[in-house]
Amino acid sequence: MEILGLDIGGANLKAIKLSVSNGKTHVKEVIREYFPVWILGKNGVVEGLRKLKESVNPSPNYVVSTTxxxxxxxLFRNKSEGVRFIVGTVEEVFSDASRRFYVNVKSKLVEYSEAYKSPLEIxxxxxxxxxxxxxxxxRNCIFIDIGSTSTTIVPIINGKISVQGYTDPEKLVYGELVYLGVLRTNICSIVNKVPYKGLFARLSSEKFALSGDVCLVLGKIGVKDYTTETADGRGRGIRECLDRLSRVPCADNEILNDYEILEIARYVYESMVFRVFETLTQVRSRIASLGYNPSTFKVCTAGLGSFLAKEAAKRAGFKDVIDVSGIYGKKISHILPAYAAALMALEVLGK
Structure with missing residues (x-):
């Protein structure tokens, strides 16, 4: 039997194929690809999932579990429309699967009728x-997953998920979601000024450069990690990234030398760390209010931006910081929700 775990994001499509036999589970394939839903349109989403299915070529006896x-x-007028469209597309594309599950916000799996009836739960x-x-x-940890676009923070207390927010707006309020990632975030949404020739210059609000440019020129990611489109449509090499960053204060690569541009990148990166640090202090405060010492909690990081999560966690006072890649491997770390969705199906099926 095979289980296909899907994480259908607005910017990335992640998938994993697991093979189950004789009580043992084996990872057969891992996929992470850029999937800009707002560019692809509804037909492109359908076609993208069809191509994914062709690529993984599931066996006749397979199950799909989706988040x-x-x-x-x-692309959608509201979230309900979006969920119903995606659920309907999965049902159509993977109609030959023996079961199709969907993860809800209570960490349970439901099937089509429940997902369609209660889309905001999905x-x-x-x-x-x-x-x-x-x-x-x-048992006691804070899970931090930083991807291309956003940062998720989940407290786990006594082995139980202990969140206050179940929707994105609630999570933004409770410090369980930061709309900051290591590839796609517009620089002018991170800072409102940058160092400029011994002073500070305010910024243009144009989409001149992204967080991926910052992380690449500072050596936090490699060119192969920069999978999303760039702000100007040009390449992902260090030269192109530096050129884009120079435009943030309405300058360019003639007005600023490379050393000056790198100082801008350092300033922006420190601001990224602070954004996550600030949210972690909010979560620490809540844990403390429940009578627990947050300093005794582990932090488990995941995602392409795990390096940022580790740095912010240490500054927030956490001493025991581990990466999920140390538990499941690096490939799994980058597609963790898809892997988890597949294992949830495995548990439901009693395999």
Missing amino acids: MTAELSD AAANWAASAWLISKKL
């Missing part, structure tokens, strides 16, 4: 899949 965040895309539930998995490994 999603793509419903937030402005919306942006990828964190619930990951947290379900981590809670089985770590």
Whole structure:
């Protein structure tokens, strides 16, 4: 039997194929690809999932387990429409699967009728899949997953997921979601000024450069990690990234030398760390209010931006910081919700 775990995001499509035989589970294939829903359109989403199915070529006896965040895309009028479209597409594309499951915000799996009836229970539930998995490994911890676009923070207390927010707006309020990632975030949404020739210059609000440019020129990611489109449509090499960053204060690569541009990148990166640090202090405060010492909690990081999560966690006072790649491997770390969704199906099926 095979289980296909899907994480259908607004910017990335992640999938894993597991093979189950004789009580043992084997990872057969891992896929992570850029999937800009707002560019692809509805037909492109359908076609993308069809191509994915062709690529993984599941066996006749297979199950699909799906989580999603793509419903937030402005391709859809609202989240309910988005969830129902994605659920309907999965049902159509994978109609030959023996079972099709969807992760909800309570870390449970439901099938089509329940997902269609209660779409907001399915919306942006990828964190619930990951947290379900981590809670089985770590009793008291804070799980931090930083991807290309956003940062998820999930407290786990006494082996139970202990969130206050179940929707994106609630999570933004409670410090469980930061709309900051290591590839796609516009620089002018991170800082409102940058160092400029011994002073500070205010910024243009144009989309001149992204967080991926910052992380690449500072050596935090490699060119192969920069999978999304760039702000100007040009390449992802250091030269192109530096050129884009020079435009943030309405300058260019003639007005600023490379050393000056790198100082801008350092300033922006420190601001990124602070954004996550600030949210972690909010979460620490809540844990402390419940009578627990947050300094005794582990932090488990995941995603392409795990390096940022580690740095912010240490500054926030956490001493025991581990990466999920140390538990499941690096490939799994980058597609954790899809992997977790697949394992949830495995548990439901009693395999």
